[in-house]
Amino acid sequence: MAMTSLERAEAAEHAMSQELDRIVVKSVIYTSGDRDPRQPLSPQQSQGKLYMMGHDPRLPLMPERPTLFDFFKYRFGPSAHVLQSARLAKKNGVSEKIVLACLLHDISVMGFIRGDHGYWGAQLVEPYVEEEVSWAIRHHQVLRFFADESYGYKYPDSYIRLFGADYQPEPHIQEAYRRAREHKWYETCRLITVNDLYAFDPNVKVELEEFTDVVGRHFKQPKEGLGFDQSPSAHMWRTMNHPTKYL
Numbered sequence: 001m002a003m004t005s006l007e008r009a010e011a012a013e014h015a016m017s018q019e020l021d022r023i024v025v026k027s028v029i030y031t032s033g034d035r036d037p038r039q040p041l042s043p044q045q046s047q048g049k050l051y052m053m054g055h056d057p058r059l060p061l062m063p064e065r066p067t068l069f070d071f072f073k074y075r076f077g078p079s080a081h082v083l084q085s086a087r088l089a090k091k092n093g094v095s096e097k098i099v100l101a102c103l104l105h106d107i108s109v110m111g112f113i114r115g116d117h118g119y120w121g122a123q124l125v126e127p128y129v130e131e132e133v134s135w136a137i138r139h140h141q142v143l144r145f146f147a148d149e150s151y152g153y154k155y156p157d158s159y160i161r162l163f164g165a166d167y168q169p170e171p172h173i174q175e176a177y178r179r180a181r182e183h184k185w186y187e188t189c190r191l192i193t194v195n196d197l198y199a200f201d202p203n204v205k206v207e208l209e210e211f212t213d214v215v216g217r218h219f220k221q222p223k224e225g226l227g228f229d230q231s232p233s234a235h236m237w238r239t240m241n242h243p244t245k246y247l
């Protein structure tokens with residue numbers, strides 16, 4: 001019987017993991033939906049191999065004490081969007097805190113989990129930034145769905161293309177918006193959305209180093225490296241560093 005595309009992908013992945021010295025079993029969240037998580041995994045030919053418990057050789061090795069920029073360089077997807085957003089924020093003359101928030105606002109999409117990315121992103125950086133910055137990152141995802149003409153922010157055309165003209169944010173998002181509206185840091189968050197542009201110029205290359213000083217002043221880099229400092233989100237940085245770790 002012909003293989004389905006999912007079976008083909010699984011077979012190719014299986015062959016690839018056979019070339020590694022270690023067995024890789026992906027976390028449920030990476031595959032759930034593509035496969036039904038209730039089904040047992042096909043048995044791996046272990047042949048005496050050990051399971052992946054550290055660095056995955058298919059990824060670049062991270063420094064022992066990784067910094068925020070190391071994650072940008074070695075683990076995050078393309079960062080043009082957040083770099084251009086941070087540059088635009090700077091050009092618009094907002095405070096350095098907001099420039100940093102723009103630089104970090106989508107790191108969950110780039111390196112961790114898409115759904116609820118504002119919440120995940122805020123949690124990642126919470127121990128290292130001022131509360132106002134993580135609050136704004138958390139809520140930018142919500143505010144993006146709601147226009148505010150007084151800041152020149154319209155509902156994004158791109159969202160109509162991406163989600164359909166009749167898309168309505170779920171009730172919990174509407175409620176989160178209602179609360180954010182009343183919050184003392186509403187403006188900080190709104191300024192992320194104002195500088196959160198999708199239509200970036202592919203010819204403009206913004207270097208990470210443009211923000212070395214802002215990060216240096218407003219992001220408390222742990223001396224042990226992100227992931228190894230015992231902070232409440234350290235485990236999340238470790239997961240990005242070692243995404244295929246068995247346990």
Ligand SMILES: [Fe+2]
Nearest residue numbers: 105106140141
């Ligand atoms: Fe976002």
Ligand SMILES: [Fe+2]
Nearest residue numbers: 105106196197
């Ligand atoms: Fe964004």
